[in-house]
Amino acid sequence: MPVLPPIxxxxxxxxxxxxETLWMAVEHHGLDSDRFRGTLAHTVEPLGDxxxxxxxxxxxxxxxxxxxxxxxLVDLERLGVAGRPGGRRLAHHTGPNDEALxxxxxxxxxxxxxxxxxHTLTATLATDRYDSLADVVATAAQSWQPxxxxxxxx
Numbered sequence: 335m336p337v338l339p340p341i342x343x344x345x346x347x348x349x350x351x352x353x354e355t356l357w358m359a360v361e362h363h364g365l366d367s368d369r370f371r372g373t374l375a376h377t378v379e380p381l382g383d384x385x386x387x388x389x390x391x392x393x394x395x396x397x398x399x400x401x402x403x404x405x406x407l408v409d410l411e412r413l414g415v416a417g418r419p420g421g422r423r424l425a426h427h428t429g430p431n432d433e434a435l436x437x438x439x440x441x442x443x444x445x446x447x448x449x450x451x452x453h454t455l456t457a458t459l460a461t462d463r464y465d466s467l468a469d470v471v472a473t474a475a476q477s478w479q480p481x482x483x484x485x486x487x488x
Contacts, residue, residue: 339455339474341374342467354378361463370433372459372467374474379452387419387443390452394441395423402437404428415442416479426461434461438468440475453480 341347341359351358354377361372381390391410399405402425409424420442429435439456455478457471 339477339479340470341474342372342470345372345374351375361459368431370429370431370435370460372457372463374455374457374471376478376480377454377456379454380448381443381450381452383449385443385450385452387421390443391421391423391441394452394454398425398427398437402427415440415475416481418442418444418481422475429460435459436461436464438471438475440478442480444481455480 338347338357342361344362345359346362348358348360356376356378358373358375363369363371379390385393395407395410399407405425405427407423407425410421412419412421414420415422420440423437423439423441425437425439427435427437436459437456438459439454441452441454443450443452445451455475457467457474459467459471
């Protein structure tokens with residue numbers, strides 16, 4: 335059985351996440367139903383055999399800079415993710431209702447029998463909530479095991 339990382343307190347794990355998302359947790363609405371709801375999601379992307387970490391990072395950066403309104407990369411670093419070479423991205427962008435959002439993302443490529451798969455763990459939070467949730471999100475990232483989830487999912 336795959337080991338899923340802890341989610342922030344008072345968040346819900348979605349039973350049927352969309353698209354290439356293996357699992358997703360969503361922040362509760364609380365009393366302010368118009369407030370942006372933070373998300374934490376594990377997504378996968380099959381990669382060609384010739385696509386390495388550097389190329390995938392550049393392709394992803396190009397894509398998000400074109401698709402997320404007001405995208406601004408704050409930090410991009412290489413670091414180990416679940417014992418493999420990977421990295422972390424910190425960025426700002428504008429949400430659907432002009433909210434200021436923080437995107438924090440960890441990424442790694444895992445080799446499978448069927449080929450390489452890019453895994454991302456992405457937290458998207460309202461900027462004014464980031465400080466209060468950053469440690470919880472970092473704890474989830476530290477315990478994230480994309481290879482185990484992938485093995486359990488396939």
